[in-house]
Amino acid sequence: MTDLPTILVIDDEIRALESISRILDEDFDVKTASTVGEATKILKEEWVQIVLCDQRMPEQTGVEFLKTVRHRWPDAIRMIISGYTDAHDIIDGVNEAGIYQYITKPWHPENLILTLKNACKLYTLQRENELLAVELKMSPSGVSKRVTKDKERLRQDYDFDDGIIRSAGSPMDEVCKTLRQVAPYDVPVLLSGSSGTGKELAARALHYGSLRWNKPFVVENCGALPDELLESELFGHKRGAFTGAVEDHIGLFERADGGTVFLDEIGEVSPAFQVKLLRTLQEGEIRPVGSAKTRKIDVRVIAATNKNLEDEVRAGRFRADLYYRLAGIVVRLPDLKNRPGDIPVLAHALLDRAMSQLGKIVSGLSQEAIDCMQAYGWPGNVREMQNEIQQMLVMGDEDSELGADLLSRHILQADPVGRDEPDMLPGLISLEGSLKDRIGELEARVIKETLIRHRWNKSKAARELGLSRVGLRGKLERYGLENVKPLPAKRKSTATTG
Known part of the structure; x- marks a missing residue:
């Protein structure tokens, strides 16, 4: 079986x-x-x-x-x-x-x-919900207490200090301070930042820090659906409203009544749908597709975008009146490349989460791996780091330390100052000096990346690079890499969750 x-x-x-x-x-x-x-x-x-x-x-x-x-x-x-x-x-x-x-x-x-x-x-x-429903009928008071306890624990998980992982003195400190100040007040918030910077996490922190924390929090990715389906998802529809509408459907705004609606990728909605959304926000009511009646709703709206909506408004692609309805308070989340001090604690926390999800235990991340991560620009931000650490965990040996050799090559070859040009040889345009100096900088980077992947085995690195051991030794001396030593193979992690 x-x-x-x-x-x-x-x-x-x-x-x-x-x-x-x-x-x-x-x-x-x-x-x-x-x-x-x-x-x-x-x-x-x-x-x-x-x-x-x-x-x-x-x-x-x-x-x-x-x-x-x-x-x-x-x-x-x-x-x-x-x-x-x-x-x-x-x-x-x-x-x-x-x-x-x-x-x-x-x-x-x-x-x-x-x-x-x-x-x-x-x-x-x-x-589990079916069993819970049966239990609720048998013992409503006990289940009610348990639900309240679970909600309290969830609220703690998304606390500004415990839920948003960062180091002391992080640029996220100012973001969290703003979120904490804004959370109790029933004003719309627009979260702006690149993909993967944690906008949904910030939205949940706002919800669980508000007076609506024990009411529903619902999420909709506005860029993932065509207009007709998005309208049905948000506002609901009546039976027979269109082909396939065989029963009434309650929209997310109505389901979240009393709570919070998080509209992700709001910059992707069409001009036609912007008009419908604006009416809902102005009137505080929805009209399901196919219905002649409106329904009052009481929700707080938090929106997020990876676009510059001010530029979109100036270009005529986003309605100014809708922008000002959404942007009661604008909070900008910094890219991970601007938070290098957060990378160690974030990496350890993501590793702990990945070990829990995959059921595989390792002893931690090597300092060399952390140094390489801090040198990389992370264009995909926290989401990219999460994927990278999950890959390292899968490829690494159980109960051992995850070393830098498990990192992807583009991370090992990253510009040391963290400036990554996606369509060019990494860091080329950022180098200064003569052509010889620039080529030397790139050569040093390639040699170091190759040595890391081969766990500092100079014979293997020399063979891959087409060099003799003597030739490789000369280049190591020239670039000041001859005294660089890898860290011990095993070391206990100093992981923290914030």
């Missing part, structure tokens, strides 16, 4: 079934079916957590089949995979069949596995 979650994959193309099954086999108990009849038989006999169905099937579409699954096996998480991304297909899937995710072809194996694992977590949460 396997402990792996069971997933049913339905596709009339046998090669597609074999490909998906091979990729998912290590993480899931995969059942496959090439026809609707085979799939139905499996659902009757097996306890299936996830149904992943191709949209284009000869007998009926994936959405039509998943409508049946929703009726007969409502607990199963339903997902569509298709090479077609028609907006009406997506809307039909979400509304008629209760689709959790619409996966487009070609799909990336790692992203597919991650999506399915998240679906498994959702399935588990649904079952």
Whole structure:
């Protein structure tokens, strides 16, 4: 008997079934079916957590089949995979069949596995909620106390000091000071900063630091949906409002009544939708799609963007009146390259989180790895660092220290002052001096990166670089690298979480 979650994959193309099954086999108990009849038989006999169905099937579409699954096996998480991304297909899937995710072809194996694992977590949460509902009926006072306790713990997790990880004297100190001052007041906040700087984390800190902290906090990525679907998601719709609207749908603004709505990537919404959003913010009411009646809502809106909205307003791409409705207070989050002192504590905290998620334990990060991270500009900010550390953990040996040799090559070759030009040889335009000096600077960087990857084995480094050991030794002397020694292979981590 396997402990792996069971997933049913339905596709009339046998090669597609074999490909998906091979990729998912290590993480899931995969059942496959090439026809609707085979799939139905499996659902009757097996306890299936996830149904992943191709949209284009000869007998009926994936959405039509998943409508049946929703009726007969409502607990199963339903997902569509298709090479077609028609907006009406997506809307039909979400509304008629209760689709959790619409996966487009070609799909990336790692992203597919991650999506399915998240679906498994959702399935588990649904079952837990069902049990909680039963328990609530049996013992309402006890459950109420437990929910309150859980909310208090969640509030602590997003505290300005404990939740936002940083070092003493960090540029984030000023950001957190502003967030703490603004949080109790019911004013809209616009969070501005590059992708990956932690805008959603800041939004949650604002919510849990406000008087609305025990009410809902809902998130919508405005750049990920077409207008008609975004309008339905935020404002809701009435049954029959459009093709596929088979039942009433409550929008996120109504679900968050009394709480906070976080609108991420607000700079991506179309001019047409900006008008609809402006009306909602001005009037404090929503009108579901297909309804003639409006509904009053009481929410605090926090918006975020990686664009300069002032420039967008001047260029006529973003309405000035909507901007001023959203930007009651503007808080700008600094890039990670401007927070070098935060990198060590952030790296250790992200490693602790990755070890908890992946169930793999190591003794920490080497100082050499931390030094290399601090020399890199991190254009993808905290999200990029999170991915890098997760990769290091996966590739490293259990119970050992993660060294700099596990870092990606572009990080090891980074300009020491942290200025990275994405479309050029790293740091070339930032170097000063003669051509000989510039070439020498780049050569020293390449040699050091190669030595780190080979754990300072000079023979291996010389072979890769096409040098003799004598030639490599001469270059090490020339660039002052001959006395640079790697740190011991093992050292206990000094990780902290803020």
